[in-house]
Amino acid sequence: MKAKIIVTPKKAVVDPQGKTVQNALEHMGYQGVTGVHVGKYIEIDLAPGTDQAAAERVLNDAAHKFLSNPIIEDYRLEIE
Amino acid sequence: MNFAVLQFPASNCDQDAVHAIRSLGHSARYIWHKENSLGDTDAVIVPGGFSYGDYLRCGAIARFSPVMQAVKQFADNDGLVIGICNGFQVLTEAGLLPGALVLNRDLQFHCEHIYLKTATTESPFTNKIPAGKILRIPIAHGEGCYFADEETLARLKVNNQILWQYCDANGNLTDTANPNGSLQNIAGICNEHRNVAGLMPHPERASEEILGSADGRLIFESIFAALADKLAAKAA
Numbered sequence: 585m586k587a588k589i590i591v592t593p594k595k596a597v598v599d600p601q602g603k604t605v606q607n608a609l610e611h612m613g614y615q616g617v618t619g620v621h622v623g624k625y626i627e628i629d630l631a632p633g634t635d636q637a638a639a640e641r642v643l644n645d646a647a648h649k650f651l652s653n654p655i656i657e658d659y660r661l662e663i664e
Numbered sequence: 665m666n667f668a669v670l671q672f673p674a675s676n677c678d679q680d681a682v683h684a685i686r687s688l689g690h691s692a693r694y695i696w697h698k699e700n701s702l703g704d705t706d707a708v709i710v711p712g713g714f715s716y717g718d719y720l721r722c723g724a725i726a727r728f729s730p731v732m733q734a735v736k737q738f739a740d741n742d743g744l745v746i747g748i749c750n751g752f753q754v755l756t757e758a759g760l761l762p763g764a765l766v767l768n769r770d771l772q773f774h775c776e777h778i779y780l781k782t783a784t785t786e787s788p789f790t791n792k793i794p795a796g797k798i799l800r801i802p803i804a805h806g807e808g809c810y811f812a813d814e815e816t817l818a819r820l821k822v823n824n825q826i827l828w829q830y831c832d833a834n835g836n837l838t839d840t841a842n843p844n845g846s847l848q849n850i851a852g853i854c855n856e857h858r859n860v861a862g863l864m865p866h867p868e869r870a871s872e873e874i875l876g877s878a879d880g881r882l883i884f885e886s887i888f889a890a891l892a893d894k895l896a897a898k899a900a
Contacts, residue, residue: 593766597811598845600769650728653721653757655764656811 585630587643588662591652592623626651636663665891667692668705670735670751672726677712677748677868684868685709688884697729706891707744708735710751712804712866722765722807723753732758744788744887745860749805752852752862761855761862762820763812769845773806777877778843780851780865781831784824787854788890789861792882798835799828799879801865803843808864810846810853820853828852828863 593599599621606620630639640663652659667685671678671694678694685692692709695702702708715726726732732754739745739760747755755761768774780799782790793799812820820826829849832841837849844864852863867880 596813597766598769598809600767600771600845604771650724651720653724653764655756655813656766 585632585634585636585639586664587628587630587639588664589626589628589643589647589651590623590660591626591647591657592621592659594656594658597656623657630663639663665690665706665888666704667707667709668695668702669693669709669711670695670697670731671711672697672713672715672729672754674715674717675711675713675750677750677866680866681709681711681748681868684871684880684884687872688881688888690888695731697726697731699731700734702731702734702738705738705743707746707887708738709868710735710745710747710754710862711868712749712751715750715754718750718807721753721757723750723755723757726750726754727758736760739855739860742857742859744890746789746883746887747860747862748866748868749803749808749864752864753807755860755862760860761853762816762825763810763853765807765864766809766811767807768805768809768843771806773804774808774843775802775804776843777802778851778865779831779833779835779841780828781835781837783826783829786824787827787858787861787886789852789854789883789886790827792886792889794882796835797879797882798831798833799870799882800877801867801870801880802876803865805844805864808846809844810850810864812847817847820850823856825853825856825858826850827854827861828865
């Protein structure tokens with residue numbers, strides 16, 4: 585079982601990495617790019633047989649308190 | 665006065681902080697991040713560096729070190745705490761200070777002297793800074809851009825919690841004088857209770873003339889004065 589967490593900068597926060605990557609894509613000739621946001625991807629391996637609902641609760645807690653900073657980031661959690 | 669300087673794995677400005685305090689005539693000692701108690705301490709310095717390699721986010725892991733429980737208790741009991749650079753990041757991650765520090769807007773690591781305007785002398789960290797004096801202090805950071813949402817920024821203003829702002833040599837808060845894109849040129853703030861402060865610049869690297877500026881002394885001298893006042897108040 586794997587938990588996948590995607591952490592992205594909040595829209596209100598200036599994202600210079602995103603902007604830089606966007607400029608680079610444009611310079612490379614990729615058309616139609618209207619925005620780029622650079623975030624983080626975290627993969628957590630869970631022991632087989634882990635209760636998925638419980639894991640989701642615990643990992644949401646971890647994502648909120650530690651894996652992301654809610655002041656500047658949003659996160660999405662998926663468990664498979 | 666006894667200063668406790670925390671040490672996390674990869675803190676690297678702890679020795680400079682201890683040296684600065686000792687050279688100014690007070691005691692300072694190191695407290696390893698796994699300690700559960702601060703011992704006999706009058707003030708805590710959370711020093712600069714790259715604690716835990718800045719992994720995940722700067723200060724995100726250090727804030728969970730055992731010693732931070734003791735720091736939180738110390739702060740809850742009115743103890744003075746100052747976070748410098750990575751220390752500021754640790755304090756925001758720990759929720760002891762509002763807002764967050766993000767990547768410098770130009771994505772460059774800035775290692776240079778900057779000018780600071782002291783926004784208020786009404787704090788234990790700024791009370792000895794002469795009105796109108798511009799401080800020349802070095803910065804060395806890649807993620808020092810201060811961010812807080814509109815509501816928090818408004819509150820900081822109303823409560824006079826902004827302590828230092830980046831300015832030019834004449835004290836003007838210009839965009840060019842802002843090395844990292846911090847909102848409102850914020851270089852340092854304090855909490856509502858005014859006993860916890862954080863700043864990105866390094867006063868411990870500007871406490872001796874030989875280092876190019878001794879303006880940082882004024883921040884430490886403010887703390888010494890505030891502690892002396894506290895002691896006097898207790899004795900009375």
